[in-house]
Amino acid sequence: MASIFTKIINGEIPSYKIAEDENFYAFLDINPNAKGHTLCIPKKEVDKIFELDEETYMGLMAFSRKVAVALKKVIDCKRVGIAVVGLEVPHAHVHLIPLNHMGEMTFQQKIKLSDDEFKSIAEKVSALL
Structure with a gap:
């Protein structure tokens, strides 16, 4: 069964897309830790x-x-943090989180x-890519 992220890639579930190429997809997290929280995922579904x-x-x-x-050019933050947790969705993904604290x-x-x-x-970050 396809993961929720595969359904997003396939357009079955809407997303705020930031970037996409033939192998990867980036979109805003709809339950963000901070403004601009983005998920980057491979299109290949691997847990x-x-x-x-x-x-x-x-x-x-x-x-x-x-x-x-x-993302750093669009969101006012001290830095963009990166996290890989992967407990909620069985599809490899990277969290990019603009951080001030x-x-x-x-x-x-x-x-x-x-x-x-x-x-x-999404539009501002996408325009820079």
């Missing part, structure tokens, strides 16, 4: 990040870096954004 073949793993990291650089990295603190805020962030 755990360290189960990815080396080429896909390295490609995901390079793709995530490009997204993080653009450590609380934004705990996954215990969530913020609410309007549809317009999500769209604005």
Whole structure:
């Protein structure tokens, strides 16, 4: 059965897409820790990040870096943090979280954004890619 992320990639579930190429997809987390919280995923459905073949793993990291650089230009933050947790969705993914304080990295603190805020962030970051 396809993961929720595969359904997002296939357009079965809507997302606030940031970037996409033939192997990877980036979109805003709809339950963000901070404004601009982005998920980067391989299109290949593999449960755990360290189960990815080396080429896909390295490609995901390079793709995530490009997204993080653009994200930092759009979101006012001290830095963009990176986390790999992978307990909620059985599809390897990287969290990119614009950070101003450590609380934004705990996954215990969530913020609410309007549809317009999500769209604005996605459009601005996407334009830089």
